[in-house]
Amino acid sequence: MSTWKRTVECGAVTEKMLGKEVVLNGWIAHRRDHGGLVFIDLRDRSGIVQAVFNSDHSKEAHSIAESLRSEFVVSIHGTVIARSEAQINDKMATGKVEVQVSSIAILNPSKHLPFSLEEDDIDEELRLKYRYLDLRRPLMQQRLALRSIVLFSMREFLIQNGFFEVETPILTKTTPGGAREFLTPSRIHQGSFYALAQSPQIYKQLLMTAGFERYFQIARCFRDEDSRLDRQPEFTQLDLEMSFVEEADVRGVIEHMLAFVFKKLFNIEIKLPLPTFAYDYVFALFGSDKPDLRYNLPIYDLTSVFKTVKLSFLEAVLGQGGKIGALHIEDKKFTRSELEAWVEKSKKLGSKGLLYIHFAQDGTIESPVSKFLPTDFLKQAQSVIKSLKLGDTLFIVAGNYKEAWPILGKLRSAFAQELDLIKPNTLNLCWIVDFPLLERDEKDTRWNSAHHPFTAPKEGWEKLQPGDMKAQAYDLVCNGFEIGGGSIRIYDKAEQYKVFEMLGLSDKEIQEKFGFFLEAQEFGFPPSGGIALGLDRLLMILANAQNIREVIAFPKTQRGYDAMMHSPTPIAPTVLKELGIACIASSKEGNADKK
Numbered sequence: 373m374s375t376w377k378r379t380v381e382c383g384a385v386t387e388k389m390l391g392k393e394v395v396l397n398g399w400i401a402h403r404r405d406h407g408g409l410v411f412i413d414l415r416d417r418s419g420i421v422q423a424v425f426n427s428d429h430s431k432e433a434h435s436i437a438e439s440l441r442s443e444f445v446v447s448i449h450g451t452v453i454a455r456s457e458a459q460i461n462d463k464m465a466t467g468k469v470e471v472q473v474s475s476i477a478i479l480n481p482s483k484h485l486p487f488s489l490e491e492d493d494i495d496e497e498l499r500l501k502y503r504y505l506d507l508r509r510p511l512m513q514q515r516l517a518l519r520s521i522v523l524f525s526m527r528e529f530l531i532q533n534g535f536f537e538v539e540t541p542i543l544t545k546t547t548p549g550g551a552r553e554f555l556t557p558s559r560i561h562q563g564s565f566y567a568l569a570q571s572p573q574i575y576k577q578l579l580m581t582a583g584f585e586r587y588f589q590i591a592r593c594f595r596d597e598d599s600r601l602d603r604q605p606e607f608t609q610l611d612l613e614m615s616f617v618e619e620a621d622v623r624g625v626i627e628h629m630l631a632f633v634f635k636k637l638f639n640i641e642i643k644l645p646l647p648t649f650a651y652d653y654v655f656a657l658f659g660s661d662k663p664d665l666r667y668n669l670p671i672y673d674l675t676s677v678f679k680t681v682k683l684s685f686l687e688a689v690l691g692q693g694g695k696i697g698a699l700h701i702e703d704k705k706f707t708r709s710e711l712e713a714w715v716e717k718s719k720k721l722g723s724k725g726l727l728y729i730h731f732a733q734d735g736t737i738e739s740p741v742s743k744f745l746p747t748d749f750l751k752q753a754q755s756v757i758k759s760l761k762l763g764d765t766l767f768i769v770a771g772n773y774k775e776a777w778p779i780l781g782k783l784r785s786a787f788a789q790e791l792d793l794i795k796p797n798t799l800n801l802c803w804i805v806d807f808p809l810l811e812r813d814e815k816d817t818r819w820n821s822a823h824h825p826f827t828a829p830k831e832g833w834e835k836l837q838p839g840d841m842k843a844q845a846y847d848l849v850c851n852g853f854e855i856g857g858g859s860i861r862i863y864d865k866a867e868q869y870k871v872f873e874m875l876g877l878s879d880k881e882i883q884e885k886f887g888f889f890l891e892a893q894e895f896g897f898p899p900s901g902g903i904a905l906g907l908d909r910l911l912m913i914l915a916n917a918q919n920i921r922e923v924i925a926f927p928k929t930q931r932g933y934d935a936m937m938h939s940p941t942p943i944a945p946t947v948l949k950e951l952g953i954a955c956i957a958s959s960k961e962g963n964a965d966k967k
């Protein structure tokens with residue numbers, strides 16, 4: 373056995389071990405030199421323990437201790453002793469004891485680190501460049517430990533409930549619609565490419581055809597999307613599919629799984645069933661399909677109140693069938709500069725303007741448009757906003773419903789943050805259902821699936837206009853984040869074909885892209901439904917972290933760059949040749965990341 377075989381972890385050295393000989397391994401968090409006594413704090417994954425080098429006890433160990441520096445990785449052999457009364461540290465789990473060192477082996481020294489592991493505010497690029505050091509920080513260790521145990525508990529629940537974990541390919545086939553894909557060239561089939569799986573969607577439906585009935589996978593997915601705060605080019609989903617189910621069955625499994633995980637890991641009880649809201653309802657009230665319900669602050673529709681107000685810009689909006697929505701901030705008069713900042717903010721969010729109306733305590737109306745408002749405006753507005761009173765302020769956005777309401781929704785979150793309306797340490801989970809089946813693409817030229825093309829429409833869809841068709845789809849929302857989404861699937865070939873056609877695919881395209889799938893629907897294809905939860909996002913919320921990079925071991929930067937390995941990289945011409953590829957451009961942007 374090697375001399376440095378650990379007998380106990382640093383965080384597990386307690387008073388019960390007084391007098392015992394121990395071998396500890398770890399990193400030096402701190403070193404304090406008091407002449408004849410040198411103290412180190414030794415850190416491993418389990419915690420920290422103090423070790424003391426006393427020249428009277430071991431001259432040799434003490435002389436090595438003088439050369440120790442932070443982050444050396446060492447092995448010590450010593451005896452657990454009690455700390456003197458004055459030395460006791462109640463804040464440390466091991467604060468009543470220390471290890472008197474008899475011998476030490478320096479397993480490896482360390483250069484001076486590029487940042488202190490105790491700092492809170494470290495430049496993120498530096499953290500990502502030296503991620504292995506960043507991950508030494510206890511906070512990051514806790515986050516990844518949380519990740520591990522949450523994933524384990526989900527697996528535990530699902531396997532206990534009859535689900536099979538099945539892995540599906542990452543190298544797959546490009547599919548139209550959906551997100552942009554990452555492509556991998558094939559050396560053997562030159563000129564052809566695999567697409568990295570955006571999700572295991574088709575495979576999981578085929579697993580149902582294969583008769584597995586209950587499938588799940590902790591699946592890595594790849595989407596070449598523009599980076600946003602809570603997006604990564606590769607991310608992890610809890611992917612699940614069940615045969616012979618309705619919407620409520622899939623939602624039920626997920627709810628019970630979350631209840632199991634929250635109870636087991638955090639002793640949090642969540643009340644089931646989770647509240648369920650229709651898409652149209654939450655859009656009208658909160659301007660979003662992922663409303664944060666930790667606070668109220670709904671959007672009020674004041675269109676009827678403004679019908680008689682002679683203001684040309686509002687008349688123009690109403691003339692085009694637009695709407696006028698308001699946020700109601702109680703008991704607050706904003707300063708001029710605050711108001712200007714809110715107007716600026718709403719413009720940044722895409723509005724043409726933000727109108728404010730303050731009802732002063734003396735009954736006057738303070739607003740740039742006050743002289744255009746009727747004298748009984750407060751009373752009229754109260755017919756819609758029952759709780760409106762003197763002292764309150766309204767913020768108003770006018771425009772096309774589909775555009776103005778999301779702006780109000782984002783202002784709603786910004787007001788909630790600014791005015792401290794969000795209840796801390798709350799998890800507010802809900803389902804959103806009755807989504808539209810289709811939505812117009814950005815250029816308004818064709819229909820896209822709101823979820824994906826395999827989602828079953830709600831009954832009666834054939835009689836409706838495409839824009840009015842609803843989907844048997846559901847999203848799980850937590851604290852204003854969409855943490856999951858799924859649907860009941862089409863299982864009838866003719867219906868699937870019709871949906872592909874509505875999406876503008878020609879017969880040739882349908883056969884080329886989905887021929888194998890439509891064929892599978894001819895061999896006893898069972899009805900099924902499923903869902904995928906975005907585990908990075910869920911973990912971000914559970915860890916109280918600011919973005920998903922904080923709960924991923926080795927994430928990319930916001931620009932999809934690996935700051936540690938410096939990837940992506942150009943590829944040598946010989947390799948490209950072997951793949952049958954010629955590059956016509958190289959990205960200046962990519963190089964800009966490579967500092």
Ligand code: ASP
Pocket residue numbers: 570571572573612857858859902903904
């Ligand atoms: N595959 C879908 C997604 O990744 C989820 C599902 O419908 O099950 O969003």
